[in-house]
Amino acid sequence: MSTLTTPGQTPGVTPALRKSKAGWNVLGLLVFLTAGFPVYWMLNTAFKPAKDAIDPDPSLLPTGFTLSNFSRALDIADFWGPVGRSLIVSLAVVVIGIVVGMLAALAISRFAFRGRKVVIVGILAVQMIPLVAMIIPVFLLLNDLDQYDKLSGLIITYLTFILPFTVWTLRGFIVNIPKELEEAAMVDGCSRTSAFIRVVFPLLAPGMVATSVYAFIQAWNEYLYALMLLSQKNQTATVWLGNFTTKHGTEYAPMMAGSTMMAVPIVVLFLLVQRKMAAGLTAGAVKG
Amino acid sequence: MSADTTTPAKVPPPRQAPPPPLAPTPRGKRMSGGAGTPWLLLAPCLLILGLVLGYPLVRLVTLSFQKFGQSQLWGFQPADWVGFDNFTGILDDGEFWAVVVRTVVFAAGCVIFTMVAGMLIALLLQQVSGWVKILINIALVASWGMPIVVATTVFKWLFDADYGILNAVLSKLPGVDLIGHNWFASGPQGLAVIMLLVVWGAVPFVVITLSAGLTQVPQELEEAARLDGAGAWNVFRYVTLPILKPIIVMLTTLSVIWDMGVFPQVFVMRGGHPEPEFQLLTTYSYDRAFVVNDYAQGSAIALLTVLLLLGVVAVYMRQMLKIGEVE
Numbered sequence: 001m002s003t004l005t006t007p008g009q010t011p012g013v014t015p016a017l018r019k020s021k022a023g024w025n026v027l028g029l030l031v032f033l034t035a036g037f038p039v040y041w042m043l044n045t046a047f048k049p050a051k052d053a054i055d056p057d058p059s060l061l062p063t064g065f066t067l068s069n070f071s072r073a074l075d076i077a078d079f080w081g082p083v084g085r086s087l088i089v090s091l092a093v094v095v096i097g098i099v100v101g102m103l104a105a106l107a108i109s110r111f112a113f114r115g116r117k118v119v120i121v122g123i124l125a126v127q128m129i130p131l132v133a134m135i136i137p138v139f140l141l142l143n144d145l146d147q148y149d150k151l152s153g154l155i156i157t158y159l160t161f162i163l164p165f166t167v168w169t170l171r172g173f174i175v176n177i178p179k180e181l182e183e184a185a186m187v188d189g190c191s192r193t194s195a196f197i198r199v200v201f202p203l204l205a206p207g208m209v210a211t212s213v214y215a216f217i218q219a220w221n222e223y224l225y226a227l228m229l230l231s232q233k234n235q236t237a238t239v240w241l242g243n244f245t246t247k248h249g250t251e252y253a254p255m256m257a258g259s260t261m262m263a264v265p266i267v268v269l270f271l272l273v274q275r276k277m278a279a280g281l282t283a284g285a286v287k288g
Numbered sequence: 289m290s291a292d293t294t295t296p297a298k299v300p301p302p303r304q305a306p307p308p309p310l311a312p313t314p315r316g317k318r319m320s321g322g323a324g325t326p327w328l329l330l331a332p333c334l335l336i337l338g339l340v341l342g343y344p345l346v347r348l349v350t351l352s353f354q355k356f357g358q359s360q361l362w363g364f365q366p367a368d369w370v371g372f373d374n375f376t377g378i379l380d381d382g383e384f385w386a387v388v389v390r391t392v393v394f395a396a397g398c399v400i401f402t403m404v405a406g407m408l409i410a411l412l413l414q415q416v417s418g419w420v421k422i423l424i425n426i427a428l429v430a431s432w433g434m435p436i437v438v439a440t441t442v443f444k445w446l447f448d449a450d451y452g453i454l455n456a457v458l459s460k461l462p463g464v465d466l467i468g469h470n471w472f473a474s475g476p477q478g479l480a481v482i483m484l485l486v487v488w489g490a491v492p493f494v495v496i497t498l499s500a501g502l503t504q505v506p507q508e509l510e511e512a513a514r515l516d517g518a519g520a521w522n523v524f525r526y527v528t529l530p531i532l533k534p535i536i537v538m539l540t541t542l543s544v545i546w547d548m549g550v551f552p553q554v555f556v557m558r559g560g561h562p563e564p565e566f567q568l569l570t571t572y573s574y575d576r577a578f579v580v581n582d583y584a585q586g587s588a589i590a591l592l593t594v595l596l597l598l599g600v601v602a603v604y605m606r607q608m609l610k611i612g613e614v615e
Contacts, residue, residue, distance in 0.1 A: 021417060028416035028424055031409055036427035038488065039434065041453060042442045054451045056467070096336075104333035111326035119330065124608060126341060128601045130549030132570040133590035136577045137344035137351060143361070160341045163333060221435040223552045228578070238437045245559060252445050259438045270433030 042263070045256035046070070053253035069257035076254060077243040079261075085230075086237040089151055090219040093158045094212050100159075101166030102208070106196075108167070109174040127164045134160065135228055142229060149231045157225050162215050169214075173207030174200070210273040217266055237262060348594075351587035358581045374588040383564070384572070384589070391548065391569045394479055398547040401487045403540055406494030411524075413499055432492035440556040443485045447471045472558070475565025482553050490546070494539055501535040502528070534607060541604035548597055569593045 044062055045053050050072070052063045073079070107113075108120055138157055139148070147153030177200055185195040226236040241262060244255035352374055354360075354367040378384045409428075413421055431439070446454050449470040458466045472478040505528050513523045529536075551570040554562050562571045569589060577586025 021415070024412065024415040025417055025420045028412055028420040031412065032420070032423045032427050035424070035431055035488070035491070038439065038442050038446060039427070039430050041446060042438075045445065056451070056456070058451070058453055058456050060453075060457075100332045100336060103329040107326035107329035111329075113323060113326045116326070119334075121605065123337075125601060125605060126337065128545055128597070128604065129341075129345070129594060130545070130570065130597070132549055132551045132574065133594050134341070134344050134348065135574065136583050136587050136590060137347035138340070140347065140351075140361070140583070141340075141344055156336070156340050159336050163337060167333060217433070221437070223437045223556070238435060241437055241441055242556070242560070244441075250444075252448065252451065255441060256445060259441050263434050263438045266435055267430050267433040271429055274429050274433070 039263075042256050042259050045253055046260040047257075048253065050251075050253040053256075069253045070261070072251070072254040073244075073258040073261065076251070076258075077240060079240065079258075082235050082237045082240040085151060085234065086220055089154050089158065089236065090216050092151075092155045093162050093219040094216045096155070097159060097162040097166040097215050098170075098208060098212055101163055101170055101211075104163075104167045105170035105174055109171045110179070123164050123167055127161070127168070131161060132224060135224060138225070139228060148229060149234055151230075151234070154225060154229050154236075157229060158219050158222060162219060165218070166211055166215055169211045170204075170207065173204055173211070177203050213269050213273045217269055220266060348587050348591055351584050352591045354584050356582075356584040356587075361581075361583065370584075374585050375592075378585060378588055378592070387567050387569055387572045390475075390479070390567070394483060394568060395544060395547040395550070397483050398486045398490070398550070399540060399543045401483070402490045402494055402543055402547075403536070405487065406491050406498055406539070407536075409491065409495045410498035410502055413495070414502060428492035428495055431488060432496075434489070436489065436552050437556055439489055440485060440553050443481065443488075444557055447481050472566075475563070478557070478566060482550075482557055485553055485557075486547060486550055490543060494543070497535060497539060498532065501532050505531050534610070537607045538604065541600050541607065544600045545597055545604070548593065548600075569596075 046069055047065050047067075048063050048069075049066050050069060052058070104123075108116055108123075138160075142148045142150075142153045142157070145153070147156070181199050181203075182192075182195045185199045186192060190198065221238060223238045227239050230236065230239070241255070241258055244251050244258060351367075353369055353371060355370045355373075356367050359365040360367045409424070413424060416424070434442075446452055449455065449468055455466040455469055458464050471481050509527050509531075510523050513527050518526065549570060550568060551574070554566055554568060554571050555574075558566050562575075567575065570593070573586045573589035573593065575586075576589060577583045580586075
């Protein structure tokens, strides 16, 4: 452990330094291989012939290429239905979460008022309640409201974790925009609302996009509520993955194809916003 | 994509750092407006959270003190108040305590491994060449972005008894024969695999946050310590670590909260029916409510879990207040 902080980061490169760097690089490559292996193996299994997947002596390198696992995955249970439902739910959650969250974020970042701190602490604390703990009362609530097994019920439920997230993250982005910009616009005769729309909003847009994408990913990935609050016929994409295991066993190669279809779009989205979001996440993170 | 460019600006400044130049200049009032405006803006948010979060939270507490089973769910019988019966029922149950101990050990293991591995990788990232750094970052972000259910499914496949790659590769080692070894036959082994899955998913966030924090450590301080004869370990222990402390406290508390709430990993890994030796507080509460149909006892367990976490949440909130994120 101690060796990890050995000196030698200065750019002046001597042969000895270069040698020590090589050691670190080897270690780094090991980390890369370990961290990346599960993802690699998912892709590897998804594209190899199903019979190679159950080879007792599997080859670590790709063996042949086929898309048959994907067509099997699409056959095994309706795929596009769950994907469509997941899209509807996630998009609705994002739209409501961003609009409502933006208003609230503005209130706590641009106004001084009694109780402001209480609201902030409340929103932060609320994020800390494990979702699982709430599943029983939420289930009963939806049951009472006649929203069980309805997408609308799932949408309002998802707002419990998306809304605190959007409020907190948008607040972070707004706080970083100097107030003076708005004030200058107001001095120049803008009303407060138009100062916001013309000055703050354009600066906020990238942050809003990142927040939306990240909120979308969270809603898309949610599993427990989707499993509990919707019946089989209304299942969403994450729950769909469970269809590969039946009492006759698990079809692993198609299951990895299904996993690939689920993961790749999400990972790509995640890559796009990750840098922007890391900042907000440091403050009020929600993943997990 | 490299982590060093991610966020240096946003990382909370170390407490020991000289006071930031524009610290408490009289901010005056923020923009003043009608006193009602902020509340009007907050109203939709508070309304929604009140309905879908506040109300269920209250219901969670009341449920814990009621008798609530299948017949109450369908409205055949009123929900009677039973005082602390649910709690005494749980606390007298030896299985509950076994679950508590298992959950705490499991979460502690996850947190410790996540933080240590995260710190080591963050430090390593400072030493490697640029291209290695990029490779590691790609792997980290990809594993971070994987949906938990997908990651769990993939791990299930990696550790499959008959066709899993892990058993095949390990069996190539001399003297090891793991072909057909079922990792999930025993609770501790199976939970160790699940722990590995949790750690694998959690490390990227820790690495990326710590890397951002490390860029804030003044090079001069480390150099000065080195000139004074401090070894690598001492530089880390007495210079780097104290500066990173606020971030570490935050990451640790967050990890504790997340890892105590692990659910889909266990649930999916065990095909929706975790065996008794796999039960954690979350799955146990779920089991009581939706398998045994005792919603009241399930709620009581969930409530106890939340209470157990309250201390950790308090530490987290204090830290947030201290570093001025919440001012």
